[in-house]
Amino acid sequence: MKRFQFITEADARLLDEGSRVVLLPGGQVTPLAADTLKARRVKLVSELADAEALALAPAAEVKRLVIGSDHGGVALKATLRTWLRGRGVAVHDVGTDSTDPVDYPDIAALVARAVARGEADAGIVIDGAGLGSAMAANKLRGIRAAMCTTPTLARYARQHNGANVLALGATLLTDEEAREVVDVFLTTPMREARYLRRLVKIRDLEAGQ
Numbered sequence: 204m205k206r207f208q209f210i211t212e213a214d215a216r217l218l219d220e221g222s223r224v225v226l227l228p229g230g231q232v233t234p235l236a237a238d239t240l241k242a243r244r245v246k247l248v249s250e251l252a253d254a255e256a257l258a259l260a261p262a263a264e265v266k267r268l269v270i271g272s273d274h275g276g277v278a279l280k281a282t283l284r285t286w287l288r289g290r291g292v293a294v295h296d297v298g299t300d301s302t303d304p305v306d307y308p309d310i311a312a313l314v315a316r317a318v319a320r321g322e323a324d325a326g327i328v329i330d331g332a333g334l335g336s337a338m339a340a341n342k343l344r345g346i347r348a349a350m351c352t353t354p355t356l357a358r359y360a361r362q363h364n365g366a367n368v369l370a371l372g373a374t375l376l377t378d379e380e381a382r383e384v385v386d387v388f389l390t391t392p393m394r395e396a397r398y399l400r401r402l403v404k405i406r407d408l409e410a411g412q
Contacts, residue, residue, distance in 0.1 A: 276329030
C-alpha cells in the first residue's frame with residue numbers, strides 16, 4: 204500500500220478506485236482530498252503503533268485456560284483438564300460433562316466468549332473432528348481459532364497466526380498426541396512484527412473494512 208504524510212486532491216485522483224492507502228502518524232488529508240477519496244472508494248488506513256499491534260497478540264504465558272467439549276470430546280477433555288491442572292494452569296471447564304448429545308456451537312461459544320472478554324488467556328474446544336467448533340468459535344469478534352492435529356500446526360497457529368483458541372478432534376488424536384499439540388500451542392509465543400501486523404489486517408476484515 205502507498206504511504207502518505209499529506210494527501211492533496213491531486214494525490215487522491217491518482218489513486219486506484221477501491222484501493223487502500225496508509226496515512227502516517229500525524230498525517231493530514233485536505234477537505235477536497237477527503238471528498239475525492241470517498242468518491243473513489245479509497246480506504247484510508249492509519250499506521251498503527253507497535254503497542255497497538257502487540258495488544259492483538261495472544262497471551263505469551265497461559266495461566267488461565269477455558270476448555271469445553273461436546274459429547275464426543277468429554278473423555279479427552281477430562282484427560283487434558285487433569286494434565287493441565289497438574290502443570291499449574293488454572294482451568295475453567297464449561298462442559299459438557301455427559302455423553303448425552305449437545306450442539307458443539309453452544310460449547311464453542313462459551314469458550315470463545317471467555318477468551319474474547321479476557322477471562323482466560325486461551326481456550327480449547329473439542330468435538331469429533333474439531334472443525335465445527337473452530338468454525339463456531341471464529342464467529343466471535345477477536346477470536347482466532349485453529350484446528351490442529353500436529354505440534355507443527357500448533358506452532359504455526361500461535362507463532363504465525365496468533366491463534367487464541369485451539370480446536371481438537373477427539374476422533375483424530377490419542378491422548379498423548381493431544382497433549383503434545385496442547386503443549387506446543389500453549390508454550391509458543393507470537394513476537395515477530397511481521398506476524399503481528401497481519402493480525403491488524405485480520406481485525407480489519409472482521410470489522411468489515
